[in-house]
Structures are given as C-alpha cells and as structure tokens.
Amino acid sequence: MKLNREQQNKISRERILIASLKEFGEKDYSSASINNICKNNKISKGLLFHYYKNKDEIFLLCVEKLFIDLSVYLEENFQLTDSNIEENLRNFIQKRFEFFNKYPYYEQIFFTATFNPPKHLIYEIDTLRKPVKKTNRCFCHEILDGLNLKSNVTTEQVVETIIGLGNYLHMKMQHDNLLSVDEKSCMIEKYTKEYVNMLNMLFYGIVK
Secondary structure, three states, X not given: OOOOHHHHHHHHHHHHHXXXXXXXXXXXXXXXXXXXXXXXXXXXXXXXXXXXXXXXXXXXXXXXXXXXXXXXXXXXXXOOOOOOXXXXXXXXXXXXXXXXXXXXXXXHHHHHXXXXXXXXXXXXXXXXXXXXXXXXXXXXXXXXXXXXXXXXXXXXXXXXXXXXXXXXXXXXXXXXXXXXXXXXXXXHHHHHHHHHHHHHHHHHOOOO
C-alpha cells in the first residue's frame, strides 16, 4: 500500500530521530555531527535539512525526547511506599538509573544536557526540562504529604527548597565537570549521592 505524504513525513522524522539519538547518545555535543548522522544511517543531507535546519535543532529534539520519556518512565514505574523518606528518595533515584540502563543512549544525552550543556542552548534545554520538573515536583509533594511540618513551614516552601538544592547541585556539577575527567556514569552517581545527602540533612538536620 502506498503511503500518503503525512505517513512518509512521520517515517522520515522518526528515522532521523533514531539516528540522532544514537549519534548524541554516543558522543558529546561538540563531537557529534550531522555528517555522522547522515553517513552512518544512509540519510541524505537533503532529507535531514528538509525537516531540521541545523545541529542545534536536532540536538534539542533529542533532549526533548529524553525528558519526556524519563518523565513518563518515572510516573509509570515509581510507587511511593510506607517506608521512610530516605528509602523513597533512593527508590525514586533508582528508577532513574533503571531508565538509563534500559535506554543507554539517553545517559550521554542527559549528561550533556545536565552537566555539560552548550552555553548557547542552556535556556532552551531548561525549558525542555519541564516534564521532568513537573514529575519531580509531584514526587516532592507526595513524600511531604504524610509529614507533620512545623507550623511556620508550608509544603510549598519545602518543595521550593528541594528544587533549589537540585538547581544548586546542577550548577556545581557543571563547574566540577570542567575540572574533572570522571566518566559520565560516575558524575551522575556522584550527583545522585550528593543530592540524597543534602535532602537527608534538610529533613533530619545535622545535629545529633
């Protein structure tokens, strides 16, 4: 059966996306190239540029796909338990690791977008992070709902503090990445452990 134009466009876009996820999933932003995407996947440059204007647009397409898929995976696979906050935090983080194990190309894209983003795309990347931000915010509200907070502290204040700590850690890790030769998996694990420790201090304090 002959495909109509809309079906052909969908197939072509999906083909380019899959090829791009592989390229940016194996290399950082500066090393990845449109030439490789086309050459290694038998895609003509004419076809690629028919749909996308440049490397930036294709990279952002991959970042958008990453954040949407990560958000959906967390929402579908994480279940809050009756255990303590620390255990729920670790389980939530563990689901993120499971996601990257299941979809290994996303790990490099996440690393690039989070710890080593192209400076001229930082705003666009942050905007595309919206689905994950929403999922993280919902998770924070869930773990706080069962807590007896002090009378002068609101749930929303705590959520904003948790998010603020995450933002601070993002910036810290981006700076550390400029000085470090750690593998991306080590950087992500380091980030995860530091974040859990910071949240433990927030919830349980630092005094015996």
